[in-house]
């Protein structure tokens with residue numbers, strides 16, 4: 001209803017008749033019938049050509065009317081007391097951290113606005129994991145962490161000493177600034193503080209839980225995913241980016257709670273509009289159940305008396321900037337500027353004092369309203385629910401920040417504000433102690449603590465809490481990949497093809513096959529994985545409601561409720577979120593899953609890098625496969641597709657282990673060991689492996705190379721040297737190793753140089769090993785120095801070392817410090833890619849066999865092992881233009 005029309009109602013009598021008729025339908029026949037009639041009327045109007053403007057909004061009122069609110073059980077007075085203590089300890093945590101040690105930071109205002117949202121959830125709705133129940137998943141807004149610690153302190157799970165070490169983690173006992181499973185692995189489950197990732201990951205978490213249920217891997221228990229977020233956070237594309245998926249998939253195990261305190265860091269979220277109304281229409285449009293909790297109980301009598309709709313009109317016309325300003329002042333200000341606009345409204349509050357007006361609360365600060373919203377949300381079926389709770393940022397901070405634009409950054413409060421805060425929440429701290437802002441915890445046998453314990457028991461345990469391990473899986477031995485360890489003879493295949501065969505072996509494995517989760521963002525055909533559509537089925541909660549176009553084909557497009565493949569559409573961020581849900585299933589579901597997310601390597605780390613970082617924090621275990629990898633391997637596709645740096649990005653994630661293998665046996669060794677480390681030993685690491693689409697023959701695995709493959713390099717072939725021939729050490733990875741092998745042959749044949757060839761499966765792992773050794777040696781100056789693995793490989797070898805890869809030079813350059821005193825020359829693919837044939841691209845980027853040979857000869861010439869003229873000779877012989885422009889700059 002457009003409230004502006006009320007004033008211009010041309011026939012109030014007629015309006016009244018219609019409304020009376022409608023009211024009697026509502027009362028006698030109920031909501032559904034009333035809705036049906038409305039739809040009929042709208043349809044009739046449209047068919048007659050009436051233009052009825054679309055509105056996905058409802059009035060700016062609570063969605064649940066007071067008479068339909070479910071009542072909160074328990075003792076509200078006692079809960080208010082406990083909540084006050086949580087508030088106090090949260091504030092004390094931050095103030096103390098910024099008092100004694102300067103600049104540790106922390107946030108007061110966010111939790112101050114959200115305290116009731118969490119409190120009601122913890123008391124009645126969030127169910128912990130225990131022997132009988134796997135636990136609800138709670139995504140807590142990062143900046144609310146102090147409040148969560150404060151509650152855990154009252155529960156006896158966190159000590160005062162720990163609170164005193166908020167944000168002081170280095171010595172081991174401190175509390176992390178935000179939810180980080182890496183830092184507090186028994187406490188935090190979900191990293192949320194990079195805004196937008198929490199909402200996105202929560203949607204895919206809910207979806208993955210449904211997948212596990214539909215595939216009968218985890219029994220249905222009615223678990224819920226609760227995700228808390230800020231209204232400012234909703235501006236992140238990631239926050240809203242997947243809500244249509246949640247609506248489409250009818251994820252009724254998912255509840256979003258958006259704390260609409262109308263402010264973000266700098267100022268209002270929608271000063272000139274209304275964030276709650278905007279989000280309501282977004283979510284309703286995406287098929288969600290929307291519950292608005294705007295007004296607290298003190299408003300109910302006023303709203304009831306608003307027969308002519310003037311109050312609602314005023315509520316609708318005020319913008320968020322005004323609502324924020326109202327609550328940064330006082331009751332008199334609200335009377336003047338809110339109610340004062342219309343005489344009827346002034347009249348309505350005439351008998352109320354300014355204090356009474358000030359007490360008119362917002363929905364998100366009213367536990368009864370929040371309880372009713374949560375109770376409705378958990379019962380709602382067929383749709384995900386979003387609760388839009390209106391609150392005040394910095395609630396209770398008074399002049400130190402309540403409703404003020406500066407409040408987000410407030411880490412300190414003056415003594416008078418602390419005193420006001422204490423008085424407002426009735427915390428029993430005497431005046432002479434206030435300066436110190438001490439923590440407060442009632443005695444163990446106090447009514448408060450006993451009550452709190454009762455709530456924890458009723459909810460099945462305390463939250464948040466994280467499971468570290470699950471039962472290990474039985475991992476197949478390397479011999480399971482026998483086919484990949486042998487030569488392909490004349491058959492030319494790509495490492496992608498080899499990978500798909502290994503994946504096929506794995507899904508057929510009787511012990512772990514069903515736990516494998518292949519994930520693709522609309523690229524199955526690119527990677528030759530379309531056979532899996534039919535073999536494994538594509539997961540769809542509703543099965544397949546149509547006969548696919550290719551039903552008569554062997555490998556038709558099969559959607560299935562029990563499908564194993566997650567086909568995420570063109571959606572790397574969503575696919576990555578699915579992968580994270582699967583890769584942390586050992587923790588969230590007590591059921592290890594083995595996800596393989598295969599994507600265009602260029603649309604991997606650089607596209608979803610922040611999620612990859614969060615995956616590290618979350619201790620994800622699984623495989624990421626960068627397909628069509630390398631800057632010159634993906635011929636034809638050009639600048640936006642050719643990846644020359646994903647390995648560098650992968651190397652920045654401390655627990656991501658990465659490899660760039662060339663041959664299928666290398667891939668088999670890496671994969672099998674990855675399974676062993678992650679699923680048997682339960683190491684909190686994940687893998688990034690690049691695979692290519694270039695076809696070539698693969699040799700049989702040489703004896704005894706497994707260890708070297710895993711450590712990062714091994715001797716692939718010894719140079720055939722005539723006595724006294726000059727020697728070089730050639731290093732290569734991925735498809736460029738083949739250019740290195742060809743380069744060695746040229747050197748031998750054309751210049752009589754003997755080249756040892758090393759397959760470097762991981763420059764990244766070699767660097768990690770080298771750094772570790774270097775550090776140990778620095779700290780143990782008088783012990784026998786340890787030797788980096790790369791050095792141990794090359795120290796007894798002769799000649800300069802030349803490395804070539806399909807990645808930027810930095811990739812191979814990483815090991816420079818850990819080589820023996822040899823010269824080290826690196827070739828790589830710095831610069832923007834372009835479309836052409838592989839041969840042309842390798843020439844352009846100067847990583848082909850000819851450049852390998854020239855680089856080796858130049859290095860030898862610098863050591864006076866060959867005359868310089870030999871280099872010139874090679875340049876001429878191989879048709880290289882010395883005046884060619886540097887590929888980095890063109």
Ligand SMILES: Cc1ncc(C[n+]2csc(CCOP(=O)(O)OP(=O)(O)O)c2C)c(N)n1
Nearest residue numbers: 110193194195230231232233261263264265
């Ligand atoms: C991706 C990202 N960008 C920026 C920030 C920095 N930041 C932290 S909190 C915040 C404002 C949050 O506002 P809102 O979501 O409304 O939460 P509130 O504190 O108001 O509850 C910003 C910009 C961040 N944490 N993550």
Ligand SMILES: [Mg+2]
Nearest residue numbers: 230231232263
């Ligand atoms: Mg906000």
